[in-house]
Amino acid sequence: MTTGILALQGDFREHSEMLASIGQASVEVRWPEQLEGLDSLIIPGGESTTIARLILRYGFTEPLRAFCSSGRPVWGTCAGAILLAKRVDDLDRPGIETMDTSVARNAFGRQVDSFEADVAIKGLAGNPFHAIFIRAPIIESVGAGVEVLGQLEDGAIVAARQGNLLATAFHPELGGDTRLHEYFLTIGAAERPKAGAGA
Ligand code: GLN
Numbered sequence: 001m002t003t004g005i006l007a008l009q010g011d012f013r014e015h016s017e018m019l020a021s022i023g024q025a026s027v028e029v030r031w032p033e034q035l036e037g038l039d040s041l042i043i044p045g046g047e048s049t050t051i052a053r054l055i056l057r058y059g060f061t062e063p064l065r066a067f068c069s070s071g072r073p074v075w076g077t078c079a080g081a082i083l084l085a086k087r088v089d090d091l092d093r094p095g096i097e098t099m100d101t102s103v104a105r106n107a108f109g110r111q112v113d114s115f116e117a118d119v120a121i122k123g124l125a126g127n128p129f130h131a132i133f134i135r136a137p138i139i140e141s142v143g144a145g146v147e148v149l150g151q152l153e154d155g156a157i158v159a160a161r162q163g164n165l166l167a168t169a170f171h172p173e174l175g176g177d178t179r180l181h182e183y184f185l186t187i188g189a190a191e192r193p194k195a196g197a198g199a
Helices: 012-021 048-057 061-069 079-084 179-187 189-194
Strands: 002-006 025-029 040-043 074-077 085-088 099-104 114-119 129-134 138-142 147-151 157-162 165-168
Touching: 002 012, 012 025, 012 179, 040 079, 040 179, 048 061, 048 079, 074 079, 079 085, 079 099, 079 165, 099 157, 099 165, 138 147, 138 157, 165 179
Parallel strands: 002 025, 002 040, 040 074, 074 165, 085 099
Antiparallel strands: 099 138, 114 129, 147 157, 157 165
16 A cells, blocks of 8 residues: 655655654655556645646646545645645636635734644544644635534634545644544545545
């Protein structure tokens, strides 16, 4: 089983270190052809406009959409959650547009560009997840097929799942808590009948 990490820009390395720490093999994905042999995929945080530009330039748009509708697990973290969303407030070119979410970029304003919060995540045993937000987006609303997994105290949605698709507004690869990566790896085969959920 191998997890791909889209490595066009952003913090793909931290994800691969986190996966290695729980014994999961990963590869850095730089070309669409590499998607073929993968069992799951992470789209990391970074700068969503830059990653969107590189997705277009390297011909990733359709292969990434096909990967999402194949039913294999795909997890977008921060900029990755922006790229997965069908609706984004200000992204100047198309992302993957597959998850039935509306996302606002840089939703926390300049004065709190970065902050940390403990977020209870549905499906994670134990304490709330200590989440690191860096110029983070908010998931403003979700469609009927999307389950909200985590919210801030004011109700802002920061984690959601639609079948094989997972989105978190924060950076789970920073901070040393491996539970969300472990959760992601459990999505796997049981979700495959729902292939196409985000197509
Ligand atoms: N603000 C970034 C964007 O809109 C996302 C930040 C991040 O991934 N940490 O692309």
